Amino acid sequence: GENVEQHPSTLSVQEGDSAVIKCTYSDSASNYFPWYKQELGKRPQLIIDIRSNVGEKKDQRIAVTLNKTAKHFSLHITETQPEDSAVYFCAASDDKIIFGKGTRLHILP
Amino acid sequence: GAVVSQHPSRVICKSGTSVKIECRSLDFQATTMFWYRQFPKKSLMLMATSNEGSKATYEQGVEKDKFLINHASLTLSTLTVTSAHPEDSSFYICSARTGNVNSPLHFGNGTRLTVT
Numbered sequence: 001g002e003n004v005e006q007h008p009s010t011l012s013v014q015e016g017d018s019a020v021i022k023c024t025y026s027d028s029a030s031n032y033f034p035w036y037k038q039e040l041g042k043r044p045q046l047i048i049d050i051r052s053n054v055g056e057k058k059d060q061r062i063a064v065t066l067n068k069t070a071k072h073f074s075l076h077i078t079e080t081q082p083e084d085s086a087v088y089f090c091a092a093s094d095d096k097i098i099f100g101k102g103t104r105l106h107i108l109p
Numbered sequence: 110g111a112v113v114s115q116h117p118s119r120v121i122c123k124s125g126t127s128v129k130i131e132c133r134s135l136d137f138q139a140t141t142m143f144w145y146r147q148f149p150k151k152s153l154m155l156m157a158t159s160n161e162g163s164k165a166t167y168e169q170g171v172e173k174d175k176f177l178i179n180h181a182s183l184t185l186s187t188l189t190v191t192s193a194h195p196e197d198s199s200f201y202i203c204s205a206r207t208g209n210v211n212s213p214l215h216f217g218n219g220t221r222l223t224v225t
Contacts, residue, residue, distance in 0.1 A: 034213050095210050097214055
């Protein structure tokens with residue numbers, strides 16, 4: 001089955017700087033890659049997703065890149081703000097959605 | 110749109126009892142729902158895929174007789190934790206897709222289960 005690895009597990013970034021989270025997946029059949037943000041005690045919320053026919057997607061300060069050959073994808077957050085502090089999960093899906101272990105992002109004032 | 114409602118949000122039960130958690134899609138029909146379990150500061154672990162009108166598909170290592178899933182309608186799936194033990198204490202969260210396999214999951218608010 002699919003296995004998703006996510007790095008780093010914890011990331012501290014100065015406010016205003018960029019944050020990058022990287023994931024790899026194992027199943028070449030996976031063709032949908034969403035990213036979720038989870039704040040403490042709340043449900044995960046979709047922040048951006050990318051499908052396998054696209055290499056890059058951007059939505060304001062958030063961008064995701066996908067390299068299907070290498071089976072890795074990344075989340076980029078620019079101009080980070082305090083409200084970006086949360087846990088971020090990448091995921092890969094062919095049918096079921098399998099999550100990475102998460103990255104706890106701290107935005108430092 | 111795409112609201113998933115999950116109840117209860119918190120439940121405390123005694124060892125040996127059973128607990129039922131409901132997951133409803135409020136404004137869309139969901140032929141498939143997914144049940145995840147999340148330990149503190151850990152990732153979302155897929156437990157099973159709930160299919161309307163048929164048996165659930167369980168992930169490896171998840172006991173189907175312990176975690177009973179019923180998907181009786183296009184808007185309701187239930188997870189029953191049977192004969193609960195303290196190690197079943199966890200955060201259980203359901204989710205559903207509005208579209209095909211390449212569409213995002215929408216999550217319920219989750220249920221915090223504590224077994225004493």
